[in-house]
Amino acid sequence: MPELPEVELVACSLDKLISRRKIIAGELLRSRLAPDTEPSTFAHQLNNAVINYVTRRGKHILFDLGNGRTLITHLRMSGRFMLLPTHTENPKFTHAIFYLNDDTRLVFQDQRHFGLMKIVETQNLFDSKELKKLAPEPLSEEFSLTYFRNILKSSKRPIKEFLIDQTKVCGLGNIYAAEALFLAKINPEQVANRITSRKSARLYEAIREVLVKAIILGRKMEIDSTNISGSIYGLGSETGWRVYGRENLPCPNCSAPIARLKQAGRSTYFCPKCQRSRTTC
Numbered sequence: 596m597p598e599l600p601e602v603e604l605v606a607c608s609l610d611k612l613i614s615r616r617k618i619i620a621g622e623l624l625r626s627r628l629a630p631d632t633e634p635s636t637f638a639h640q641l642n643n644a645v646i647n648y649v650t651r652r653g654k655h656i657l658f659d660l661g662n663g664r665t666l667i668t669h670l671r672m673s674g675r676f677m678l679l680p681t682h683t684e685n686p687k688f689t690h691a692i693f694y695l696n697d698d699t700r701l702v703f704q705d706q707r708h709f710g711l712m713k714i715v716e717t718q719n720l721f722d723s724k725e726l727k728k729l730a731p732e733p734l735s736e737e738f739s740l741t742y743f744r745n746i747l748k749s750s751k752r753p754i755k756e757f758l759i760d761q762t763k764v765c766g767l768g769n770i771y772a773a774e775a776l777f778l779a780k781i782n783p784e785q786v787a788n789r790i791t792s793r794k795s796a797r798l799y800e801a802i803r804e805v806l807v808k809a810i811i812l813g814r815k816m817e818i819d820s821t822n823i824s825g826s827i828y829g830l831g832s833e834t835g836w837r838v839y840g841r842e843n844l845p846c847p848n849c850s851a852p853i854a855r856l857k858q859a860g861r862s863t864y865f866c867p868k869c870q871r872s873r874t875t876c
Contacts, residue, residue: 597670599766600809606651608818612678614648617696625690629712640714653729653765665720667713674710677702678820730765743799747787755783756859770839773864775801777838782870783863838864
């Protein structure tokens with residue numbers, strides 16, 4: 596599932612490609628993509644709406660519209676946008692189409708059928724259930740070291756599970772949580788409220804470091820308007836990820852084989868030597 600840097604890449608790409616364009620007509624082809632809205636209502640609320648800009652909150656893409664509404668989109672596992680010219684056929688698994696005033700159309704494709712869309716009144720945007728409980732953005736002033744330490748103290752969950760809880764740390768998922776824990780030299784099974792002040796500061800900086808590096812790399816990538824996928828692109832180094840997806844491969848720090856364990860039904864990758872202790876805080 597795309598995480599904060601990938602969603603940032605998609606939102607920025609869309610903003611560059613379609614901001615200030617008008618949606619002549621919207622079409623919902625899979626009703627469960629927008630379960631709170633009838634297809635006819637979905638189309639009516641989008642018709643002739645100018646796209647002011649596209650931004651992001653957490654893992655949600657936000658289309659700010661000139662008619663006082665905002666379209667919230669979550670890509671989930673396989674959702675992607677494609678800006679297509681008139682002569683190009685819609686791809687398989689097209690679930691929504693936005694016909695624009697320059698004879699192009701923005702298509703939402705989702706092979707796994709997990710994507711989500713919702714149209715809300717812009718004035719009530721941050722009261723919507725999708726956004727209301729999200730933690731502060733991890734690169735914002737609100738996500739301070741004091742905030743981070745306080746929420747760590749409130750939880751007895753394993754730190755990896757804690758980090759991917761969007762109400763605690765917004766935007767992190769399996770990949771960046773594993774990478775941040777490796778940089779901070781913290782075992783993913785360490786209980787959150789047992790992490791010391793020194794290690795919490797190290798983890799706080801590691802979270803911001805992995806996100807910033809990935810976002811900077813994303814901004815250097817060329818936009819493919821026909822495949823605005825936000826696919827995982829690693830951290831830009833020759834070796835890619837440090838631990839994620841590297842089970843049994845050597846740790847970049849100590850050469851010990853990277854291990855994998857299951858946490859809350861998901862794979863967690865870590866170095867058992869650099870991140871050795873489950874109990875030491």
